[in-house]
Amino acid sequence: FYCYIFNTTQIKKWFVDDKELSPDDRVNVKTLDNVVTLLNRKAERGDTGIYKLVLKNSEGTNQVQFRVNVLSPPTKPEGPLDATNVTAEGCTLNWKPPKDDGGNDIKHYVVERREAGTEKWTKVGPPVLGT
16 A cells, blocks of 8 residues: 655654554655655555554644555354254354454355365355355
């Protein structure tokens, strides 16, 4: 993600969740003329948070802050996987939602099955709504 701030002053500090941000191999901070740029070329879920830029000069201090939500695929659902109402035609499956929803609401799950002794997974019915 990019963030541009124009008409910068002498002292600039970036913070994420009130901890000072240190540029590294993924995060780059540049100041050119009157523009401060924060660039994260490989944003990860852990980069989600409240970003704040504090500007200081002889006239005073000012700041701007904004929320960044980095999206990613959700983690796998939590177990245990519980099968009830088992019949020759089907069963009812129950599980817990994943610990990390990837930054979005989970709208449905895709249930797949694999026959013992094979490597092929096959979708079972339509997507399952909810969590």
